[in-house]
Amino acid sequence: MKIYTKQDLNDYSLSLTYDDISLIPTRISQVKTRSEVNTKFKFLGLELSVPVISSPMDTVTGIEMAKELTNLGCIGIVNRFDSSVKELFANGNLADGMRAVSISLTSDEQLIERASENNMIVCIDTANANNAYVLKKCEEIKSKYKVKVIVGNIANGATLKQLSDAGADAVRIGIGGGSMCTTSVQTGIGIGQVSSLIDVYYTRKKEKLDIALIADGGIKGPGDVAKALACGADIVMLGRMLAGTKETPGEVIKYDDQLWKKYRGSASFGVKMKNEFIEGEETLVPYKGSVKNVVNGISDGLRSAMSYLNCESLDDLKNIDSFAVLSTSSYLERLPRK
Numbered sequence: 151m152k153i154y155t156k157q158d159l160n161d162y163s164l165s166l167t168y169d170d171i172s173l174i175p176t177r178i179s180q181v182k183t184r185s186e187v188n189t190k191f192k193f194l195g196l197e198l199s200v201p202v203i204s205s206p207m208d209t210v211t212g213i214e215m216a217k218e219l220t221n222l223g224c225i226g227i228v229n230r231f232d233s234s235v236k237e238l239f240a241n242g243n244l245a246d247g248m249r250a251v252s253i254s255l256t257s258d259e260q261l262i263e264r265a266s267e268n269n270m271i272v273c274i275d276t277a278n279a280n281n282a283y284v285l286k287k288c289e290e291i292k293s294k295y296k297v298k299v300i301v302g303n304i305a306n307g308a309t310l311k312q313l314s315d316a317g318a319d320a321v322r323i324g325i326g327g328g329s330m331c332t333t334s335v336q337t338g339i340g341i342g343q344v345s346s347l348i349d350v351y352y353t354r355k356k357e358k359l360d361i362a363l364i365a366d367g368g369i370k371g372p373g374d375v376a377k378a379l380a381c382g383a384d385i386v387m388l389g390r391m392l393a394g395t396k397e398t399p400g401e402v403i404k405y406d407d408q409l410w411k412k413y414r415g416s417a418s419f420g421v422k423m424k425n426e427f428i429e430g431e432e433t434l435v436p437y438k439g440s441v442k443n444v445v446n447g448i449s450d451g452l453r454s455a456m457s458y459l460n461c462e463s464l465d466d467l468k469n470i471d472s473f474a475v476l477s478t479s480s481y482l483e484r485l486p487r488k
């Protein structure tokens with residue numbers, strides 16, 4: 151079997167996603183236990199302990215989730231539909247413990263101003279970063295305020311330089327891969343996540359750009375987090391993995407003798423509440439209890455992957471260069487059987 155390097159995966163003829171690849175340990179690991187490895191790193195000037203950022207979706211990140219993720223050494227981006235952020239700011243209540251807010255192209259200036267005063271990251275939450283109005287908004291914010299700006303989304307590196315020139319500090323990578331996403335079905339647009347990430351990673355390298363890469367959408371478990379980082383992402387953005395936890399906005403629902411919470415796409419009917427173009431689904435996910443358990447599970451899985459691969463730091467993991475491309479049967483063999 152061929153052991154693929156990242157460059158090989160970049161040259162691969164087909165678009166690949168997380169389930170198509172696997173990480174291969176090729177060295178004797180010097181890591182004694184997984185608690186020994188270091189997952190601390192700096193992202194947009196913030197010290198983080200686990201490379202997780204929550205998606206700014208209305209069923210994922212409100213103020214409670216954002217604060218708890220900060221406690222856990224991650225980042226939560228409060229969704230742009232949440233008016234309580236404005237209230238917090240209006241009451242002179244500093245956004246204690248919150249690190250990031252999202253805005254739309256039409257969000258009012260005050261929100262950005264307050265976010266800037268509070269040293270918060272601003273995420274321009276749009277489906278397509280390759281848009282003149284998104285670039286203009288990013289340029290405007292960067293020229294007026296001293297804030298870090300996240301833009302999104304892109305599916306390959308063709309426009310990375312333009313986004314970077316507009317001042318974007320980080321970019322969300324992924325079109326069509328989100329678990330509630332019907333973009334590809336509705337529009338025919340999108341690329342597998344592994345191919346998207348690697349293409350943007352090499353573009354950043356080749357063009358020597360200073361922009362952080364966020365793997366956004368399609369991450370199903372800690373193993374996919376490890377794969378995303380090994381494909382060059384600096385951090386992963388999660389929707390579904392965090393959905394259903396206690397800290398997400400929304401009620402716990404009892405149905406069929408089980409507890410659930412709602413999870414829906416930002417472009418779903420439930421969010422838009424009108425019959426315009428819908429690119430997202432809505433579902434119920436099992437209630438998962440505290441988000442701390444989910445984050446700890448990710449941290450454990452990631453540390454274990456790093457120990458297999460002889461990686462002491464996340465930078466080592468990003469430099470991993472030994473991948474398998476899986477046949478369908480070897481993919482299926484990887485799954486537990488009952």
Ligand code: IMP
Pocket residue numbers: 205206207303324326327328329330331332333366367368369387388389390391414415416417418429430431
């Ligand atoms: P998940 O972690 O696989 O559930 O993916 C979450 C990501 O899906 C988000 O961060 C967005 O990039 C994307 N997303 C959220 N809502 C929608 C939608 O309504 N349509 C398409 N993509 C969406």
